[in-house]
Amino acid sequence: xxxxxxxxxxxxxxxxxxxxxxxxxxxxxxxxxxxxxxxxxxxxxxxxxxxxxxxxxxxxxxxxxxxxxxxxxxxxxxxxxxxxxxxxxxxxxxxxxxxxxxxxxxxxxxxxxxxxxxxxxxxxxxxxxxxxxxxxxxxxxxxxxxxxxxxxxxxxxxxxxxxxxxxxxxxxxxxxxxxxxxxxxxxxxxxxxxxxxxxxxxxxxxxxxxxxxxxxxxxxxxxxxxxxxxxxxxxxxxxxxxxxxxxxxxxxxxxxxxxxxxxxxxxxxxxxxxxxxxxxxxxxxxxxxxxxxxxxxxxxxxxxxxxxxxxxxxxxxxxxxxxxxxxxxxxxxxxxxxxxxxxxxxxxxxxxxxxxxxxxxxxxxxxxxxxxxxxxxxxxxxxxxxxxxxxxxxxxxxxxxxxxxxxxxxxxxxxxxxxxxxxxxxxxxxxxxxxxxxxxxxxxxxxxxxxxxxxxxxxxxxxxxxxxxxxxxxxxxxxxxxxxxxxxxxxxxxxxxxxxxxxxxxxx
Numbered sequence: 001x002x003x004x005x006x007x008x009x010x011x012x013x014x015x016x017x018x019x020x021x022x023x024x025x026x027x028x029x030x031x032x033x034x035x036x037x038x039x040x041x042x043x044x045x046x047x048x049x050x051x052x053x054x055x056x057x058x059x060x061x062x063x064x065x066x067x068x069x070x071x072x073x074x075x076x077x078x079x080x081x082x083x084x085x086x087x088x089x090x091x092x093x094x095x096x097x098x099x100x101x102x103x104x105x106x107x108x109x110x111x112x113x114x115x116x117x118x119x120x121x122x123x124x125x126x127x128x129x130x131x132x133x134x135x136x137x138x139x140x141x142x143x144x145x146x147x148x149x150x151x152x153x154x155x156x157x158x159x160x161x162x163x164x165x166x167x168x169x170x171x172x173x174x175x176x177x178x179x180x181x182x183x184x185x186x187x188x189x190x191x192x193x194x195x196x197x198x199x200x201x202x203x204x205x206x207x208x209x210x211x212x213x214x215x216x217x218x219x220x221x222x223x224x225x226x227x228x229x230x231x232x233x234x235x236x237x238x239x240x241x242x243x244x245x246x247x248x249x250x251x252x253x254x255x256x257x258x259x260x261x262x263x264x265x266x267x268x269x270x271x272x273x274x275x276x277x278x279x280x281x282x283x284x285x286x287x288x289x290x291x292x293x294x295x296x297x298x299x300x301x302x303x304x305x306x307x308x309x310x311x312x313x314x315x316x317x318x319x320x321x322x323x324x325x326x327x328x329x330x331x332x333x334x335x336x337x338x339x340x341x342x343x344x345x346x347x348x349x350x351x352x353x354x355x356x357x358x359x360x361x362x363x364x365x366x367x368x369x370x371x372x373x374x375x376x377x378x379x380x381x382x383x384x385x386x387x388x389x390x391x392x393x394x395x396x397x398x399x400x401x402x403x404x405x406x407x408x409x410x411x412x413x414x415x416x417x418x419x420x421x422x423x424x425x426x427x428x429x430x431x432x433x434x435x436x437x438x439x440x441x442x443x444x445x446x447x448x449x450x451x452x453x454x455x456x457x458x459x460x461x462x463x464x465x466x467x468x469x470x471x472x473x474x475x476x477x478x479x480x481x482x483x484x485x486x487x488x489x490x491x492x493x494x495x496x497x498x499x500x501x502x503x504x505x506x507x508x
Contacts, residue, residue, distance in 0.1 A: 026065045026073065028052055029097030029115050034077065037089040040478035041428050042081070057476040058397050059084050070094050083444060084433060084473060100182035104129045107136035107188045121177045122186055123165060134201040134211045134277070137191045139164045143178070144185040200272050202227035205234035205282035217271045220257060223278050233282045236261065241270065242277040292363050294319040295406070296371035297326030311360045312346060315369055327374045328352070333361070334368040334404050341394050341404050341471075366403055393466055395420045397474035398427035412463050413449065416472060428477045429455065437469040 026032065028048050034056065036042040046054045052066025060080050065073050070092040081088035099117040102125055109130035116125055122143060132138065140162055147157040161178075168177035180186075191199070200223050203209045207228030212218075218226070220239070230236060236257040243251050253270075260268035272278060289305035292315050299320025306315055312333065322328055329349040335342055344361070351359035389409045393416050396402045400421025407415065413434070417423060429451040436445040453459045 023069065024094055024096070025067050025069055026052075026094050027097070027115075028066060029099075031095040031097070032065070032073065033093040033095065035091040036077065036081065036085075037091075039081075039085065039088075039475075041431065041475040043478065059473065084435065084446070086446065102180050102182075102184045102186065104186045105188070106186075107133040107190050109133060116180060120180050122163060122180065123168065123177045125180060125186060126188065132188065132211075134199075134203065135190045136211075137189045138166050138169075140189050141165055142187040142189065144187065145181060146183055198274060200226070200274065201277040202280070203277065204280035205231040206280050207231055214274070217273050219271055220255065220269050220278065221260070223272045224257075224280070230280060231282070235281045235283055238281050240279045240281070241272060242279065243273055244275055290365040292366070293368040293403075294371075295368065297323040297373050298371050299323055306363050308362070310363050311357070312363065312369065313348065313351065313360050315363060315367075316348075316371070322371060325374045327372045330372050332370045332372070333363075334370065335364060336366050336394075336396065336402060336404075366401075368404055391466060391468035391470075393468075394471040395474070396471065398424040398476050399474055400424065409466075409468075411466065412460075413451065413466065413472060414454070414463065416466070417451075417474075423474055426476050428475045431475050433473040433475070434464055434466075435471040435473065436467060 026048050028051070030048045032046050032048065032054060034043055034046065042057050042060060046056060048054055048065055052064050053062050054065050055062040056077070060077055063076060063080075065076075068076075073094075074090045074092045077090040077092070078088045081090070097115055099115050099120075101113055101115050102120075103113050104125055105111050108126055109132070111129065114125065114128055116128065122141065126132065141164075143161045143163055145159050145161070147159050163176050163178075165176055167173040167175075198215065199211045199213055200218055201211050202223050206224060207230075209227055212223070212226040214226075220241070224230060237259075239255045239257045241253045241255060243253070255270065256265070256268050258268075259265035289307050291303045292306055292310075293303050294315050295301045298316060299322075301319060304315055304318040306318075312331070316322065316331075329347045331346045331348050333344040333346060335344060346361065347359050349359075350356060390406050391409050392404055392406050393411075394402075394404045395416050399417065400423075402420060405416060405419050407419070413432075423429060430453075432449040432451045434447040434449055436447065438445055447464055449464060450462055454462050
C-alpha cells in the first residue's frame with residue numbers, strides 16, 4: 001500500500017506541475033521513467049539526448065522518441081520485446097526537463113532554440129551554441145526580452161538591450177553579461193566591413209583559435225602566436241592562407257611552415273593581410289579497428305581487423321581471397337541489429353563485374369562473413385564435422401563479444417558464454433533467457449535459466465540442451481535508483497496499474 005501511495009504522490013506532483021500526461025511529447029533533455037512489468041533489468045530512468053534518442057538495455061537498444069507521447073513510446077518498447085518476452089507490458093512516464101527555452105541567432109556556430117537552466121547568462125548560452133563565428137561582433141550583441149509590467153501578463157511589447165560582451169571578458173563587468181529569462185532572444189550581429197578588415201582569423205589546430213584584432217598585418221608566426229601556438233596534432237607543413245581577391249572570391253596559398261621553423265626557408269613566414277584567415281590542418285584521428293569473422297570457402301578463415309571504411313571484399317582479401325568452388329554470388333553477412341541477428345545476401349560476382357558498391361557494402365563491428373560452397377561441388381567433410389555435427393547459437397546482452405557462434409552440437413550454455421568472452425559485471429545471471437526456434441518457423445519458445453545457481457552451486461542439471469538457431473539473452477542487473485527500488489518493492493503490479501488508471505483515466 002505504501003508503494004502505491006508513493007506512486008500516486010509522484011503522479012499528483014506531475015499533474016500539479018501542469019504536465020499533460022496524455023498529450024505531452026518527449027523533447028531533448030526530458031527524463032523517461034520506464035517500467036517493464038516483471039523485468040527490473042529493463043526498467044529505470046533515461047534522458048532524451050540532444051538528437052531526440054534514448055538508449056535502453058538490450059534487447060530494446062536505442063531509438064528516436066522526440067515528438068512522441070508516453071503511450072507511443074510504451075508501444076515501441078513493447079514491440080521491441082515481443083520476440084523475447086511473452087505479452088510484454090511497458091509503462092512510460094515523461095518528466096519534462098527543468099529550465100526554459102531561449103533563441104540564439106546570428107553569428108554563432110549553431111544558431112537555434114536551446115533549453116537552459118535558471119541563472120544561465122548570455123555568454124553561457126552562446127557557449128552552448130558552440131561559440132561565435134569569426135565574423136561575430138561581440139561588442140553589439142542584442143538581447144530582446146518581452147516587457148513585463150506589474151499586475152499585467154506579458155504582452156507583445158519587447159525591450160532591446162545592446163551588450164558589449166568584451167567588457168565582461170576583459171573587465172568582468174557583469175552588466176554586460178546578464179542572466180537570461182524565458183523567451184529571451186539573443187542576436188549576435190556580423191562585423192561591419194570596415195571593422196572586419198582590422199582582424200586576422202586563425203582557425204584549425206591551434207591552442208586558441210579565433211579572430212584577433214590588429215591595426216596592421218601580422219607575420220604568419222605572429223598570427224599563430226596570437227592564437228596560443230600550434231596544437232599537438234597540427235600539420236604545419238600544410239597551412240593554408242585564405243585572402244580576399246578583388247572579385248569577392250578567396251585566394252588559397254599553401255605554406256610549408258615547417259621549413260621556416262627549421263630555418264630552411266624564410267619566405268615560409270609570409271605577411272598575413274587584414275581580414276585574411278590562416279587555417280592550420282590537424283592530423284586525422286586514428287580510426288580504431290574492429291574485428292569481423294570470415295568463414296567458409298576462403299583461403300584463411302578467421303577474425304580480421306578492419307575499420308569503418310572497410311568493405312566486404314577487403315575482408316575477404318585479408319582472408320586470402322576466395323577458395324576453389326566458392327559461391328561468390330551467394331555470400332552472406334550475418335549482422336547483429338538491435339540485438340537480433342540478420343542475414344544479408346550479397347552477390348559479390350556483380351561487384352567484380354560492374355564495380356557497383358551496393359554489392360560490396362561497408363562492414364560493421366561484429367559482422368560474420370560466410371562464403372558458401374557452390375551447389376553441386378564435391379563436399380568432403382572434415383573428420384570433426386563428419387562425426388560431430390555443429391549448430392549455430394547466438395548470444396546477446398551483457399557479454400564481451402555478442403555474436404553468432406558455430407559450435408559442436410554437444411556444447412553447453414557455459415561453453416557459449418566462454419566463447420563470448422564472459423559476462424560483464426552488470427550481467428544478471430539469475431535471469432538468463434534461452435530463446436528456441438520452433439521447427440524453423442518464426443514462432444519462438446522462451447526458457448528461463450538460472451546460471452547463477454549453476455556457477456555458484458554446481459547445479460549443472462539446470463543447463464538446457466542447445467539447438468541450432470537458439471539465442472541466449474543475458475540481461476542487465478537493475479539499477480539501484482530510487483525508481484528501481486520503488487519498482488522492486490511494488491510486488492503487486494495491479495496496485496500500480498490501478499493508481500495509474502485513477503490519475504490518468506487510461507492505461508498505456
